[in-house]
Amino acid sequence: MNTMRADKDPAQNLFKALPSYKRKYFAAQTDPKRFAELLKMFQGYQGSPIVSCALRLAPLVFVRPGELRKAEWADIDFENAEWRFTATKT
Numbered sequence: 697m698n699t700m701r702a703d704k705d706p707a708q709n710l711f712k713a714l715p716s717y718k719r720k721y722f723a724a725q726t727d728p729k730r731f732a733e734l735l736k737m738f739q740g741y742q743g744s745p746i747v748s749c750a751l752r753l754a755p756l757v758f759v760r761p762g763e764l765r766k767a768e769w770a771d772i773d774f775e776n777a778e779w780r781f782t783a784t785k786t
Contacts, residue, residue, distance in 0.1 A: 725731045738751040750764055757764070763781065771781045 725734055735755060738748075738755075741748045741751055750761075754761070754764055757779065763783070767779070767781070772779050
């Protein structure tokens with residue numbers, strides 16, 4: 697439609713025929729005792745060392761998993777104890 701190569705939008709016919717998307721939110725643990733249990737599970741994880749480190753680091757830095765996966769040593773300032781990065785999702 698935008699490039700003028702089609703006379704009509706074929707998806708327009710499906711607009712009311714398909715059910716609308718229902719947003720699902722990810723559960724967040726807010727109970728301190730249950731959260732402590734979750735942290736203990738992270739400590740007991742026996743899988744990959746990389747995943748184990750990520751599980752232990754995630755609750756300390758509060759970033760999205762993708763941001764944690766893409767972290768680079770160049771972004772970490774050890775002298776000032778800071779991690780600076782450009783957020784990809786804002």
